[in-house]
Amino acid sequence: MANAGFAAVFRELADYLELKGENPFKIRAYRRAADTLESLSEDAAQLAREGQLKNIQGIGTAIEEKTLEIADSGTLKALEDLRAEYPPGVMDMTKVPGIGPKTASLIFRELGVAGIDQLEEAARSGKLRTLPGMGQKSEENILRAMEKLKEEDMARIPLAIADRLSASLIDFISSHTEVSEIAAAGSVRRRKETCGDVDIVLGIEDSSGIPDLIRSWSGFLGTCFSDEDRVTFTAEGDVEIDVSIVRPEEFPFALLATTGSKLHYAGLKSVARKLGLRLSGDGLFYETGKKQGAISEADIYEALGMEYIPPELREMTGEIDAALERRLPRLLVAGDILGDLHMHTNWSDGRESPESMVEAAKALGYEYIAITDHSKSLKVARGLSETKHMKQLEALGRLRDRFAGIHVLSGIELKILKDGSLDYPDSILSHFDIVVASVHSAFGQPEGVMTGRIVKAIQSGSVDIIAHPTGRVLGRRLGYDVNMDTVIQEAVRHNVALEINAYPERLDLDSTWARKAKEAGACIVINTDAHNVNELRFMSYGLDVARRAWLEQPHVINTWHLSKLQDWLKRRRMRA
C-alpha cells in the first residue's frame, strides 16, 4: 500500500474516534501521523518492518504497529469495528455546517437517523428539537445549512484526489500490459477544481485482458459495467472510474471526445460540419466517407482550421472562436512562476523552520519567497504576538544574508477582524515587505457585512494581497456570502492583488472568478499557503486554475522578476 493509503486509514480512524468522543489529543495524534505519512518520501511499510517508523517525529510504537497491521492485512481491526458500529450516513451528517461529531452521534443514538435525507426529514417533522441541547432555532439552522449544501454538489471530489487515483491506475495498467497510449480525460484532464468521476482513455491492440487486470488493481472496489470497449467501476473513496478502451488509431479522437467538455466537443462538431466533415469518437470523416487520419489531438484541431486548444480551456467560454482566429492566450507554465508569496513556518502553525522553507523554495528554482506567519488573533494557528513577529523579522534578516540566489521577503498573514479592521496597526505593518490579509472568523456574516469587511481591508492601504478571497473549502464548506464583483472592483481601484490559493482543498479564487478578476484588470497572485516543504508543490494546482482562467504572465505578480515586484509593492505603499 502507498503511504497515502496508510494516511487515509488513520484519517478515517480519527473521524470515527471523534464520533465516539475519544480523547481529542489522541485524535489529533492520528491526524498528525496521517499528514506525516502522506508527505514521507520513503515507503512507510518498509520503515515499519525495519522498526524505523517510530523514530519519525509524531509516530510512536502504537502507530508503527497499526501501520504494519494495515500493510499485512490491508485494513485495521479497530477501524473495521468502528465502521460496523456506525452506518456510513452518520459521518455524512457532519458535513452539514453546525453539526459536528457530537451532534451527529447524538442524533444517531437517540433518533436512529443516519444520513442527510433522514436528517432533513427529522428536522422538518420537529424531531430534532426534542433532543437535549437542541431547540427550534437549531432545527431551522440545520435546514438552512442543508439547503445551501444542495446548491453546490458536495459529492464532487477534489481534483487532487481524482488526480492521485487516475495517476495510480494509469501507472498500474501501463506497467502490467503493453499499451499503445493511455491518458486521463474528462474533468481531470481539463483540471477542473472538482470532478464528478474519473475518465481514462486506453489505446490498445488487444483489450481482452483489461477487465481482469483492472479488477486486480489495489484501488478497485467493484464493477458496475464491463465489455470489450469500456470498464466502469467504483474505486476507493466511492469514486466512479470509467475506462474507455479503443484501437490505437482511434486514440486521439476518443481522447478528444472523452475530455470534453460536452459543450466544447459539440462546438468542434459544428465547426467540422461547416467544413463538410463529420467528427466522432472514432475519427474525422469526409462526406465521401473517407477517413482523415490523426496521430494526435493537435492534428484534429489543425484539420478543423484552428489552433490547438489546451484541455483547461475547453469549456465553451469563447475558446473556439479565439482558436479559429488564432488568438488564444499564451497560458502560464510552471517555469513562469518565480516565487511563492504565502507560506507558514513553525513560528506559527507550519511544520518547518524558515530555513527549511527557503532551502526547499530555492531547490524549486524560485527567485524569491515571502514568509507569512499568522498574526496574533488567530490563536488556533498559534498566531504571533507583535513582539514575536518583530523577532521573526530580525531572524528573517539574518536568513536573507545567509542565502544567496533567493530573496526572502518578510511577510505576514494578517487577520481581517470582524468589523474589517486589521489585527495590527499600520505602525507595525510598515515593517513588513508584504502583507497578506484574510478572513478567518465570523464566517456567517450577511453578504453586505462580509463584503464591507473585506473592502475595508482593501481600502486600508496596508494590505497588498487578499488571500483565499471566498473562504471556500472543497467538500467541507461553501464560501462565505460575499459580493465578489464589489471586492474585485475595489481590488482594482486600490491595486490590491487577489490570490489564487493553490491549496488543493481551497483553489480559491476559482477559475471563473479569477477570469472575471483578470478581465476587470485586477492583479492576481498564485500562492501555495504551504505549511511544510512538500506543500510548496501545490503550486501546480494553482497554475491549473490560472490556466483555466485564461491568465497570462503580465496578470500574475509572482511571475514578475523581483525588482518589478518590489517596485509594485513600493508604489502601493507610497500611495497609501
Place this chain on the structure above:
DNA sequence: GCCGTTTTCGGCCCGACTGTTTTCAGTCG
C-alpha cells in the same frame, strides 16, 4: 497517541460564538 523528561505521567493550540441553558456544551477556525 506522542513526547519529554524534572524517568513514568502530565501536557498537548486557544477563544469566540451560538443556542441552549440558568452555567455550559458543541462547533468552528
